[in-house]
Amino acid sequence: xxxxxxxxxxxxxxxxxxxxxxxxxxxxxxxxxxxxxxxxxxxxxxxxxxxxxxxxxxxxxxxxxxxxxxxxxxxxxxxxxxxxxxxxxxxxxxxxxxxxxxxxxxxxxxxxxxxxxxxxxxxxxxxxxxxxxxxxxxxxxxxxxxxxxxxxxxxxxxxx
Amino acid sequence: xxxxxxxxxxxxxxxxxxxxxxxxxxxxxxxxxxxxxxxxxxxxxxxxxxxxxxxxxxxxxxxxxxxxxxxxxxxxxxxxxxxxxxxxxxxxxxxxxxxxxxxxxxxxxxxxxxxxxxxxxxxxxxxxxxxxxxxxxxxxxxxxxxxxxxxxxxxxxxxxxxxxxxxxxxxx
Numbered sequence: 190x191x192x193x194x195x196x197x198x199x200x201x202x203x204x205x206x207x208x209x210x211x212x213x214x215x216x217x218x219x220x221x222x223x224x225x226x227x228x229x230x231x232x233x234x235x236x237x238x239x240x241x242x243x244x245x246x247x248x249x250x251x252x253x254x255x256x257x258x259x260x261x262x263x264x265x266x267x268x269x270x271x272x273x274x275x276x277x278x279x280x281x282x283x284x285x286x287x288x289x290x291x292x293x294x295x296x297x298x299x300x301x302x303x304x305x306x307x308x309x310x311x312x313x314x315x316x317x318x319x320x321x322x323x324x325x326x327x328x329x330x331x332x333x334x335x336x337x338x339x340x341x342x343x344x345x346x347x348x349x
Numbered sequence: 350x351x352x353x354x355x356x357x358x359x360x361x362x363x364x365x366x367x368x369x370x371x372x373x374x375x376x377x378x379x380x381x382x383x384x385x386x387x388x389x390x391x392x393x394x395x396x397x398x399x400x401x402x403x404x405x406x407x408x409x410x411x412x413x414x415x416x417x418x419x420x421x422x423x424x425x426x427x428x429x430x431x432x433x434x435x436x437x438x439x440x441x442x443x444x445x446x447x448x449x450x451x452x453x454x455x456x457x458x459x460x461x462x463x464x465x466x467x468x469x470x471x472x473x474x475x476x477x478x479x480x481x482x483x484x485x486x487x488x489x490x491x492x493x494x495x496x497x498x499x500x501x502x503x504x505x506x507x508x509x510x511x512x513x514x515x516x517x518x519x520x521x
Binding site for chain 2: 335
C-alpha cells in the first residue's frame, strides 16, 4: 500500500493559504502553520479533509522554540500533521479541546512537563508529575536542571 | 501463646498471602510475578495465594523504583496491611533504583519509603527466584515468631563517642 484515498493535492487545496504543505511520507502530510491559524486549520482538516481522529499532540523543545505537532487522521488513513512553533519567552497556544475532545488530556500533559499554557482549557491541572512538585519547574525543557538543594516532592525526610 | 494465636501463626507460615504493587516498574518484574502465579510455576501448591487487597495480605511485593508520585501511595498501602507484615523489593530497581537511579522523578529504592525485609536480585528476577525470595521471607517470619518481634534482626546503630570521631582532614 503506497497511497491513501486522500491525495496531497486535496490537502494543498484546503490548507495552502494557512501555511506550507509538504508530503513527508506516503501516508503523512506536514502542514507548517502558525499559532493564530491552528484552530482554523484543525476546523478545515475536520470538515473538508474528513479527519475525525486525533492521533496525538507531539511537543518538543528544540533549544530555541517549542514545537507542537497535531496529528490528525481519518478513514482515509492519511495523517495530516499540523506543526506550529511557539516562542520561548511566551509559550502560549489556544486550546483545541473544544474542537477535539481528546486533546484536553494531551494539553494537560504538555502543560505539566513543558510549561506551555493553553488558553481557554477548562481545567489545566497536573496529570503526570506528583502533586507536591514545585511550581514553575518543567522537567522536559532543555535548559532545566535539577536543583540538588530543592525538595521535589515524594517522601519527606522526617516520614522515613 | 494462646491456641488461636498458635493456629494463626501456623496458617501464616503454611500459606502466606501476597499482594503485588507496581511502584513505577517497567512491567518486566510484573510479568515475572504473573508467570510465578500461573500454572507453569504454580506457587499455589506451596500455599502462596495472590490477594487483590493489601488489607488481606501478609507479604507485599514491590516491583520497580518508587516514583515520587507513587511514594505516598506505597506508604499508604503498606500502612493498611495488618501486622505482621513483610515487604519484598523486587529486582535491581527495587533495591537501588536500577537504571532509573537519580532521575528527577524517583526516590530510588523501596527502602527510602518503607522498611524492606527481603531483596530479590535480577533484572527481572526469574519466577524461581521470586519463590526463593518468598520462602526466605517465611524463614524470617518463623524467626520473628521465635524471637517475638522483628527487633532481633535489626542492625544495631553503633554510637561513636564524640572524642573518637575523627575531625575532617584538611586537604590542600
